[in-house]
Amino acid sequence: GAVVSQHPSRVICKSGTSVKIECRSLDFQATTMFWYRQFPKQSLMLMATSNEGSKATYEQGVEKDKFLINHASLTLSTLTVTSAHPEDSSFYICSGAQGAGETQYFGPGTRLLVL
Amino acid sequence: SQQGEEDPQALSIQEGENATMNCSYKTSINNLQWYRQNSGRGLVHLILIRSNEREKHSGRLRVTLDTSKKSSSLLITASRAADTASYFCATDASNAGNMLTFGGGTRLMVKP
Numbered sequence: 001g002a003v004v005s006q007h008p009s010r011v012i013c014k015s016g017t018s019v020k021i022e023c024r025s026l027d028f029q030a031t032t033m034f035w036y037r038q039f040p041k042q043s044l045m046l047m048a049t050s051n052e053g054s055k056a057t058y059e060q061g062v063e064k065d066k067f068l069i070n071h072a073s074l075t076l077s078t079l080t081v082t083s084a085h086p087e088d089s090s091f092y093i094c095s096g097a098q099g100a101g102e103t104q105y106f107g108p109g110t111r112l113l114v115l
Numbered sequence: 116s117q118q119g120e121e122d123p124q125a126l127s128i129q130e131g132e133n134a135t136m137n138c139s140y141k142t143s144i145n146n147l148q149w150y151r152q153n154s155g156r157g158l159v160h161l162i163l164i165r166s167n168e169r170e171k172h173s174g175r176l177r178v179t180l181d182t183s184k185k186s187s188s189l190l191i192t193a194s195r196a197a198d199t200a201s202y203f204c205a206t207d208a209s210n211a212g213n214m215l216t217f218g219g220g221t222r223l224m225v226k227p
Contacts, residue, residue: 006157034214043203044158044217093157097213104215106150108157 002028004096006107013084014115020080021110023094029074030096034104035067038091050077084114121204121218129226134191136221138204139184145207147180148215149189152201161189161202196227 003026013019023033032051036044048064050056050071058064068080077096081088091111095104121138128134138147146165150158164171164180164187171178177190191198201222205215 032213036217041222043219046214046216049214091155095158102213103160103163104213106158106160109155111155 002026002096002098002103002105004030004094004105004107006092006094006110008110009108010111010113012113012115015085016083018080018082019084019112020078021092021094021112023077023079023096023107025075025096025105028096028098028105030077030105031074031099032097032102033071033077034095034097035069035077035079036093036095038093038109040091044093047079081112084112086114088112089114121202121221123221124219125222125224127224127226128194130194130196132194132225134194134198134223134225136189136202136204136223138187138189138218140187140204140206140216140218141185142206142208144182145213147178147187148205148207149176149178149187150203150205150217152203152220154200158203191223194223194225196225198225199223 005024007022035047038044047062048056048058050069052071052074056069071077091109093109095106097104148163149161162173162178164178175192180187201220203220204218
């Protein structure tokens with residue numbers, strides 16, 4: 001199957017700093033990438049959908065100025081958590097799909113801890 | 116918003132027993148998918164069942180879909196300790212452009 005990587009796998013940062021998470025499709029071109037957040041023992045919540053070369057579409061309740069998403073190429077999307085706070089501590093998972101209606105392939109996730 | 120609801124939320128069984136997890140959803144769908152997640156890890160795609168399919172098998176996995184009841188079940192037969200994980204259903208709703216909506220998940224523990 002198609003492979004999606006995320007970097008870093010784990011990050012600890014101080015409150016107020018910004019953190020960038022990369023999501024890469026290694027062996028396919030991801031026209032669409034999705035970003036999810038998962039709190040402990042909870043399900044995945046879709047944060048935003050991004051199509052290559054265009055602005056991301058954010059789900060209700062997700063602040064676009066706080067969670068900056070860039071999908072500049074068909075193999076890379078980045079999520080930047082700006083001015084991170086402890087409540088942003090979570091597991092962030094991305095996925096990529098080759099197109100509308102295509103299967104999503106998930107990355108291994110990034111665990112963010114904000115102190 | 117979460118579309119899928121899963122039950123049970125947690126399930127503990129002995130190795131060798133079968134495990135059944137259920138998922139209900141609210142809107143019409145293109146397909147329903149089941150994923151597995153080991154603690155603190157990413158998702159592993161298990162099986163996809165389309166809206167015009169009623170049952171699908173993959174190894175020890177059996178998935179059913181009842182669109183009239185808007186529900187699906189995942190059966191793991193002859194469970195193993197290594198099956199211990201969380202299992203999520205996710206729906207790909209019509210007109211949603213392959214956006215997935217995940218259920219709350221079932222935490223399965225298989226005791227050796």
